[in-house]
Amino acid sequence: MNKPLNIALAGLGTVGVGVIQLLHENEDIITKRAGRPIRITSVSARDRNKDRGVDLSNYRWVDDMSAMAGADDIDIVVELVGGSDGPALSLARSALSAGKSLVTANKAMVAHHGFELAQLGEGNECTLKYEAAVAGAIPIIKGLRDGAAGNRIDRVYGILNGTCNYILSAMESDSSDFADVLSAAQARGYAEADPSFDIDGVDAAHKLAILASLCFGTKINFEAVETYGIRGLMAPDIRQAAVLGYNIRLLGLAEVDNDKQALFQRVQPYLVKRDHPLANVIGPTNAVVAEGNYSGRLLFQGAGAGDKPTASAVVADIIDLARGDKGAVFGMPCEQLREIIVAQSGDRIGKSYIRIMVADKPGVLAEIAAVMRDANVSIESLIQQDAGQKDGEALIAMVTHNGPESAITQTIETLSNSDNMVDDPMVMHILGD
Ligand SMILES: NC(=O)c1ccc[n+]([C@@H]2O[C@H](COP(=O)([O-])OP(=O)(O)OC[C@H]3O[C@@H](n4cnc5c(N)ncnc54)[C@H](OP(=O)(O)O)[C@@H]3O)[C@@H](O)[C@H]2O)c1
Secondary structure (H helix, E strand, C coil): CCCCEEEEEECCCHHHHHHHHHHHHCHHHHHHHHCCCEEEEEEECCCCCCCCCCCCCCCEECCCHHHHHHCCCCCEEEECCCCCCHHHHHHHHHHHHCCCEEEECCHHHHHHHHHHHHHHHHHCCCCEECHHHCCCCCCHHHHHHHHCCCCCEEEEEEECCHHHHHHHHHHHHHCCCHHHHHHHHHHCCCCCCCCHHHHCCHHHHHHHHHHHHHHHCECCCHHHCEECCCCCCCHHHHHHHHHCCEEEEEEEEEEEECCCCEEEEEEEEEEEECCCHHHHCCCCEEEEEEEECCCEEEEEEEECCCHHHHHHHHHHHHHHHHCCCCCCCCCCCHHHCECCEECCHHHCEECEEEEEEEECCCCHHHHHHHHHHHCCCCEEEEEEEEECCCCCEEEEEEEECCEEHHHHHHHHHHHHCCCCECCCCEEEEECCC
């Protein structure tokens, strides 16, 4: 039998314990596929005395996790701590500097520091693996980096946050309001006590920035992701969209315009035609579509989080390393990754959904129509005039014809200054073909 691959495992929470359990439960099959045994030798977390439901007695406990990588009996480091900086980043840097490949599920760290870490790995003959950082169990990184390697990818988009998808599909099925569904999701463990990273779109933006780098051969640019969440959504939005044949999904979407050398990245609730596969993804599931110039549309779907699905992706990376895979982190050597300019969203052409809460009095509709006419926005359908949240208010929702987003922005800016608005207008774009 070949010599074992020795692992230092930092982080013994949901995912860390899942990895220990998976390596134990599927030991036979994993050893055969890896071609050698995989052995955890040392572990680290904050609290040494916490009962984690797994036997840690065979592993060496290390208090200072960034010291783990220096040990001679360690081949690779697995970081399952979390956080874009702090101990996770120190550990990642020390592991890669010491020539020890790093496996991580940490999308925040990869989105912020992935390029630097990839370079560090390249310079020290080791690598960074992050399958679990994007879309949980779905082998999206491997699928795109290896399976679709021959393609030019023009667009990648998908449901990248299971919490938001759970909330949106629950709002859809029982017409509930956002706040009620969020509380239920927290009670069932589908949303964190502080859900901001999920519901404000930041978590999905981390994953999108990583996917964009991989798909388009660009340097990760998380700061350039336009990020909007789902807090502002109301039950009537879901109803109005349904009338027109759409479901609302929080999507991350990235597209590259090779002529203009520009990259567009956005996370936002989109209206998705009900016959599109993403419209039918319900619950805490993730799904990603990549459009390759030879492969056509590829759809990847599966569990986006949780101990077992995430451990599945972490262990897949560990097996790759045991087999000796040190392929390029973002699909090509770091020096080939391009700096790319940020695309202007105002130039994008598409249809939009606009919802406006107004004072219910004569002349208001005429005012809205005049503002839209002046901005050159034409209405495809005025879906419904629903009662507002309070007496004396009305909710107006409409879908525009195809047009530049800059015209929608102008419309919203003007309307926001009107005394007849009782709340900020809400805009969602419609996913185009
Ligand atoms: N949970 C998921 O479904 C999921 C899915 C995809 C990706 N991820 C990513 O996987 C990573 C781990 O997530 P998780 O859900 O397993 O987190 P978690 O349950 O909160 O576990 C985090 C672990 O890191 C340890 N830790 C935290 N801060 C530390 C510090 N300053 N020093 C030492 N140890 C520290 C904790 O120690 P103690 O236990 O002693 O407190 C705990 O064992 C994150 O990057 C997350 O984004 C998670």
